[in-house]
Amino acid sequence: AQSVTQPDIHITVSEGASLELRCNYSYGATPYLFWYVQSPGQGLQLLLKYFSGDTLVQGIKGFEAEFKRSQSSFNLRKPSVHWSDAAEYFCAVGALQAGTALIFGKGTTLSVSS
Amino acid sequence: GAVVSQHPSRVICKSGTSVKIECRSLDFQATTMFWYRQFPKQSLMLMATSNEGSKATYEQGVEKDKFLINHASLTLSTLTVTSAHPEDSSFYICSARDHKEGAYEQYFGPGTRLTVT
Numbered sequence: 001a002q003s004v005t006q007p008d009i010h011i012t013v014s015e016g017a018s019l020e021l022r023c024n025y026s027y028g029a030t031p032y033l034f035w036y037v038q039s040p041g042q043g044l045q046l047l048l049k050y051f052s053g054d055t056l057v058q059g060i061k062g063f064e065a066e067f068k069r070s071q072s073s074f075n076l077r078k079p080s081v082h083w084s085d086a087a088e089y090f091c092a093v094g095a096l097q098a099g100t101a102l103i104f105g106k107g108t109t110l111s112v113s114s
Numbered sequence: 115g116a117v118v119s120q121h122p123s124r125v126i127c128k129s130g131t132s133v134k135i136e137c138r139s140l141d142f143q144a145t146t147m148f149w150y151r152q153f154p155k156q157s158l159m160l161m162a163t164s165n166e167g168s169k170a171t172y173e174q175g176v177e178k179d180k181f182l183i184n185h186a187s188l189t190l191s192t193l194t195v196t197s198a199h200p201e202d203s204s205f206y207i208c209s210a211r212d213h214k215e216g217a218y219e220q221y222f223g224p225g226t227r228l229t230v231t
Contacts, residue, residue: 043223
């Protein structure tokens with residue numbers, strides 16, 4: 001079955017500390033991976049994506065993610081968290097084929113403490 | 115970048131009435147659009163896949179007679195919630211894929227908050 005697992009429902013990080021949000025996937029085809037962020041009451045904003053090539057991808061707002069095929073993982077990282085990073089983060093997987101929707105993980109809520 | 119719009123952004127309706135939500139791709143053509151539903155503090159659940167000029171494909175458990183989807187052109191898909199009830203209150207998000215070959219990404223609309231009273 002195709003699925004995305006985000007093991008951490010809620011994470012609290014001190015401002016200035018590093019962050020890693022975990023994402024594991026199970027997908028039958030070649031996976032195309034995404035991380036989105038959502039603030040309360042808002043839509044989704046794409047942070048970064050991985051289609052092919054370099055397995056370390058850089059995104060917006062200082063985020064990066066590393067694709068590890070052997071571990072079926074696509075963890076999101078940021079070296080220094082800002083209070084404005086507090087939000088809901090979703091990992092998603094999709095396929096190249098047209099007509100294929102993204103499958104989302106359940107999300108991780110990030111809180112930032114001062 | 116590609117932009118997807120949704121209208122309205124918020125709607126309040128009375129129980130038993132119908133509500134139509136529009137999803138438009140503004141600067142690209144979308145053969146396929148997707149409708150998701152998000153309950154508070156939960157993830158996005160795919161409701162249906164909408165293909166231009168053909169019937170939508172609904173996910174298991176989604177009532178096709180209640181959630182009518184029409185994809186009449188390459189830039190517009192609509193979701194009509196018929197005979198809405200309070201349990202239909204939710205955040206509805208559409209997304210669209212560029213129909214150009216090799217385009218992988220889905221572009222998401224800003225969402226529509228539906229409240230049924």
